[in-house]
Amino acid sequence: MASSVKYGSLPFGEQISFFRSKIAIPTKAWTDIYAGEHDHAFMVAGAARMAIVEDFQKTISDMIEQGKTLADFRKDFDQIVERHGWAYKGGRNWRTRVIYETNLRQSYHAGREAQMADPELRKARPYGLYRHGGSTDPRPEHLELDGLVLPLDDPFWDVWSPQNGWGCTCKKFMVSEADIKRLKLQPAAKAPDKKSETRVIGIRGPNPREVSVPVGIDPGFEHRPGANRLRGVTPNQIDEPIRSEPGRTFPSRRATSELPAARPFGGKLLSADLPDREYMESFLAEFGAGIGKPATFIDATGERIAISEALFFDAKGRLKVGKRDRARYLPLIASALKSPDEIWVAAEWHRATGQAVLRRRYIARFEVDGQDTPGISVFEWGRAGWAGVTAFQSYDEYIASFRQGVLLYQREE
Template identity: 30%
Template structure:
């Protein structure tokens, strides 16, 4: 893979994007559905927590500080030696894939954020597909050079670059006058082409995906849209928010697929509900008391990998209503020994933005043949919400037991 130059990096949008990624282990790059890569940092074959975390830190230096691939390779060698990692491929190829792919995507996603700023769109509503115009450009990508379409043309959903590993194509934003001047000088295509599709079978899931010709497997989504969401008119967003089922789950496996019990078991507890908080400040004080400080990280070992979740009193307190506050006393018991943890990748049905949420499930025996079922939900590794429900029907929360089962009570 050729080295890529990033003269405009670092810039804040690319840094913000890369920092929001969640470190997730994977045996292969296709373990996660296309859009999930917008939120997850994965390196095929890197399943140890510390190994993956160290690789992430080194790539972040490239995005944030502009370090070169040569520097990355030096540190890569040290990491490999430290963990005894037997990776596939030769050193230069593998480091190129890891470093250049992440840098290219961070740059493209950062540019998407800049170009979809409302003020920028008002002045420059047209996008132009551009290649590097050399002998390493893919033939199909070369055919897309100088396609000029409005930013909201559906063609960009499947063709916003990069479109494959090693793709160096970019998008240039233009004003209406820019487009007219360009037409006077060059051959410009202003209608979306129909290049056909091909079918690809995901070797991990077995699912058959229809992909536009010229787009690599796993790249058939708009990276910027998945990271930030596409721009919407305020009226359209309000109409969407009033509807139901606003998030589509990208992973539909459930407890049955993993051979888990249909009924969530109940754990004995001597804890009883606390007081109802009078305001947000009191809710945050209760959280700080039960977790022993402003913030606490909970760890869940799963083989070579350890998942983590952060409880921050300020963040969680803002999302909780007062009627939930009496049950905060159960938080340590539930988080220190959960029954299951599910990773759910969800796509916003209006904007296309993708979120990775973890749902932590626990059941408590409260006597009299009833149980209390608790679901904690995290977004980008931070707890953002939770639900506690008194239930005699212990199957009530089974619809939350969906996605990728990443931890289970032994």
Template identity: 35%
Template sequence: MADQIPFKEAIDFLSGKVNLPTRRHDDLKQAAHVRAFSVAGVTRDDMLTDFKAAMAKAEAAGTGLKEFRKNFDAIVDRTGWRYNSHGKTEEERRAWRARIIYTTNMRTSYMAGRYKQLTDPDVLKYRPYWKYVHSGALHPRKLHLSWDGLVLAATDPAWRIMFPPNGWGCGCDIEALSKRQLKALGKDGPDQAPDLRPYEDTDPRTGEPETRYPGIDRGWAYNVGEEWLNGVVPPEQRNPLPPFGEAVKPAADLPSLPEPVKVRAVDLMATGLEPQSYVDRFLKAFQIDAEGGYFRDRSGGIITIGRTMFQQHNVQGDVFGLNADKRGRGAYTLQLADAIKEPDEIWVDWAAVKSGVVLRRAYLKRFILPDGRSLLVCFEWTSKGWTAVTGFDTTEVNLSQFRKGALLYRRK
């Protein structure tokens, strides 16, 4: 039996991912999974590293689910990981969870690689049509089955939504066709795209409006290959995050941040207000009250927003005040909020805290103030709290100290 040729494109897709710990499967949403490697319920980087290595082995060596299951069992036995799963017995529970992790990562990697191959200009020239191929599952999704044999132009916008996989366990595929093959199917041209009119739903974590599409599982309404090649992180900046302990240096040869946003005078708050006034206005920008809540950022990740972001603590840990107007930055409260809601870039790296090591997200944005000065806002978040940095030094040298680790998002 000949050796299996490794699928280089799929391997490249997986290798560029960043380990991001998550507690729930929707801590990350849709295209966030293109940049992030996560396993729901795994909050330790060493476990994620082991799972990612097991997936990389499966892709590079062509080993199957049976071999991955051995790795899964070894990781669970070594770490004592308590995971959510289905099944009456421990064997059934392990088999179900291992299969979910394996199939989800293998299918997304495979289809990202397929998309890169199929969109090669030379391939598109001779095979400009794509046919939807149903997986043949015994219990099919009705809409997926109805799309079987559907032929659309490779450039049809419908593929941005319905390019497989289109849900958990979806094994559907795409076949590229030439004009001659299209005619052999009895077609004079491509079919009409299916009705993919969106409908509004609600993000159960944040309460924000959420767009859904017929036939597409929640969280799967994106084209994994297109997002990989043309998404929110430029290809040349998709580096993985080094393990903790290795020096995380500022990224080299970075393009400049996107053009600064001009601030209107009306968008600046008055100076000298009570700190609570600034906190209330900040939370209002997120439509979150003083009790706090969740917000899904531009990279697709969940973060916490609340009054605690501005609380000051003494050495005993007691709250003694609010730092919302520290160094006079209260006037820029709306810009602080905007840096989180619509950042120029989002970076992730490591931070050492009293309880151990956590991942830190840095939200960067530049503004031009009405008086012509350039304002830099850097809001840093970890699961242990927030840190805000504002300043007027926006030189490349100063910016570089914040642009380090792995890039999760860049504003186009």
């Protein structure tokens, strides 16, 4: 990375890929695009015309891909301002430094996070190490985290992965057990308890609002760079399938034909004593995905579904692979999505959010070795989240409870 940023070395593929995939969006204020939304969008505060934003995106991309300096960017900045007659706010030197360093640092961190998600690398180096950036005027909250060691899958990192504020130069490293001993570090028993505070953002803009952020993190930086790329389009896991409350049902049709006959299950169930990671990896592998390697699955009707490890976290970022006696049936749930007998869509009233939601339900029935009756497997997907059900119940009423809504697809026997 360019010397003025003083972080990392030359740009690398993951960083370039992250920045290239952003969509240019005109804005009136910096609060128009907030926190994890920056994983998908590129903006320059106050640049309200698409042509200006696209020019800035192109020059920042050049800075990243060619390792150019802040001085190089300032030359391009002046040309863009002159070409478009842009009346920006703030001093030139301050404004150019903020645009240049924030975009280069955050794209670099997002690229590093993508590398850290590699399953094999995480096996070898499963811990994250927080290092203060060495500022002469340090934020106390950042300085006290220097040397903190926590597992990389600890939810702490979803909030406190650098960059943690404007101009923040803190770093996060992957470390192994051997590194910990060599550096004489001590993994923390649990993440530090960080208090939150309410801050008002956009005071000078058209829509000021309150946000809650941990003390020590500037508003807009309370997220792990790049994480929203995986999770933003992947539904979280919920405990049970979505059911309407009594009196809140929507018009729905029930199945009038028989469910296709059960098929032999060609795969294998998982052991009941595996680590959470192995359950996740097994499910993701069915779709050509992996931890840190998302994939898009196209179902039998042409619908696209994002598959990533985010499927196994709830809305609060907590890992929820499921109880061991249920997690072992994940191969059946994956098979229901990959090769369903039926796909139903219906509107339901989601009591957790108090809103109507549209859910897709994938149903399949398999004969499984060691089970006396066929197993029904259900993968339910919607914006409210996803849920999986596997049960070896053969009575018609139970199966019929899933087969309602609008039938989109039925497997031909």
